[in-house]
Amino acid sequence: MQTEKVVNHIVNWLKDYATNARVNGFVVGISGGIDSAVTSTLCAKTGLEVLCIEMPIHQAASHVSRAEEHIKQLKSRFPNVSDTRTDLTPVFEEFKTEVSLEGKQEVVDMALANTRARLRMATLYYHAGLLGLLVAGTGNKVEDFGVGFYTKYGDGGVDLSPIADLLKSEVYAIGEFLKVPSSIMKAAPSDGLFGDARSDEDQIGASYPELEWAMLESEKGSTANDFSGRKKEVFTIFKRYNTANRHKMIPIPVCEIPKEIM
Numbered sequence: 001m002q003t004e005k006v007v008n009h010i011v012n013w014l015k016d017y018a019t020n021a022r023v024n025g026f027v028v029g030i031s032g033g034i035d036s037a038v039t040s041t042l043c044a045k046t047g048l049e050v051l052c053i054e055m056p057i058h059q060a061a062s063h064v065s066r067a068e069e070h071i072k073q074l075k076s077r078f079p080n081v082s083d084t085r086t087d088l089t090p091v092f093e094e095f096k097t098e099v100s101l102e103g104k105q106e107v108v109d110m111a112l113a114n115t116r117a118r119l120r121m122a123t124l125y126y127h128a129g130l131l132g133l134l135v136a137g138t139g140n141k142v143e144d145f146g147v148g149f150y151t152k153y154g155d156g157g158v159d160l161s162p163i164a165d166l167l168k169s170e171v172y173a174i175g176e177f178l179k180v181p182s183s184i185m186k187a188a189p190s191d192g193l194f195g196d197a198r199s200d201e202d203q204i205g206a207s208y209p210e211l212e213w214a215m216l217e218s219e220k221g222s223t224a225n226d227f228s229g230r231k232k233e234v235f236t237i238f239k240r241y242n243t244a245n246r247h248k249m250i251p252i253p254v255c256e257i258p259k260e261i262m
Contacts, residue, residue, distance in 0.1 A: 001170055003177045007042065010162050015046040017160055018134060025049030025080070026136040027128045029120055029155070031192055032066030035138040035163065037180045038171050040070070042162055043136055044078040051127060052083040055120045057092045063192050069181050084127070088119050095119070113193035117154025128159075137161040140171050142208060146215040147238060148245025149191070149200065156248060167215075168208035204241065206234045214238035 018025060025048035028040040043050045052071050056064060071083045095115060101108055124135045137158030143149045144164045150156045163171055168189070175185055188199040189208060201207045206214070214235045217226075224236050 001173060003173055006166075006170075007045070007174060007177060010042050011045045014043060014136075014160075014162055015048065018046065018048055021134065023134050024132040025051070025134075027051045027053060027124050027131070027133045028136045028138065029053055029055055029124055030067045030071055030083075031138075032063040032070065032184065033138075033187065033189060033192070034168075034171055034175050034180065034184055035140055035143075035189075036067075037070045037184050038175045038178060039136055039138045039163055040074060040081075041178045041180065042174075044074055044081050047080055049131070049133065050078070050081045051131065051133060052081060053124060053127060054083070054085040055088050055123055056085075057088045057116045057119070059192060060190075060196055062187070063190070066181070066184050066187060070184060073181055086123050088116075088123065091119060092116060109194070113191075114151045114154055116193050117151035117191075118157075121154050121157040125157075134159040137164065139164050140166055140168050142168050142211050142215060145249055146211055147204065147241035148248040149204065149241065150248070151193075152248050155191075167212050169212060204237065206237045210234045211238055218242070 014026070025046070026043040028036060028043060028050065030036050030040060030052045040050060040052055052074065054064070054067050054071070071081075075081050075083065092112075092115070096112070121135075127133065128135050135158045137155070137160065139150055139155065139158075139161060140163050144156075144161065163174075166174070172185065188201065190199045191203075204211070211234070213231075215238060217235060218238060222235070224232050224239065227235055
């Protein structure tokens, strides 16, 4: 990958899109992870207005400190960057008092995790509407089109996706080029939706390098029977997520009414 050329291409794409949409810039949710750090830095390089928002909900302290470190660094480098913090913990807790929490614990926990992401999406769009900004997505190619590791209408609810054609390893390469803080570069990727420091690998059962390999093999037409041992296990994990989350990766199904009955 020609990192500098890729960076310039994304920055120009962002600038052109915002100009054509006649908006002032971008809003980005900052999690303390590599994807939001890279996305916000790319947006900042456009010279347009960039609002970085922290939206903690019982957030792990390590996530909060990394997010704050990144925002501080970004503001010192780019005068067009501003930030705000919206503590959504009280909103989330109030939501829980108004819904049923009965059922299998793991199902309830997942529903609540997705609710966190959707509260954040609503917050991003509130500020975007207020200030004439676009919501910039932070999903990478493996998450968005490989395993579908994001919340539908949560972190998947965005106006544009600047890094969604980049594998996770490529996002890290760009992060290094953009001088993203080392604390973020070294941190284990995590969606931060469970109020603890569990990593994406803990949840999925495979690392991003493994998932990248499986994604490329799947695109070649490989099957699980082509592998053995850990490779077979990883490929099976990838296909399971890819199949189960396919609904996130395709347009909303529309029931088309035949003309003869209209």
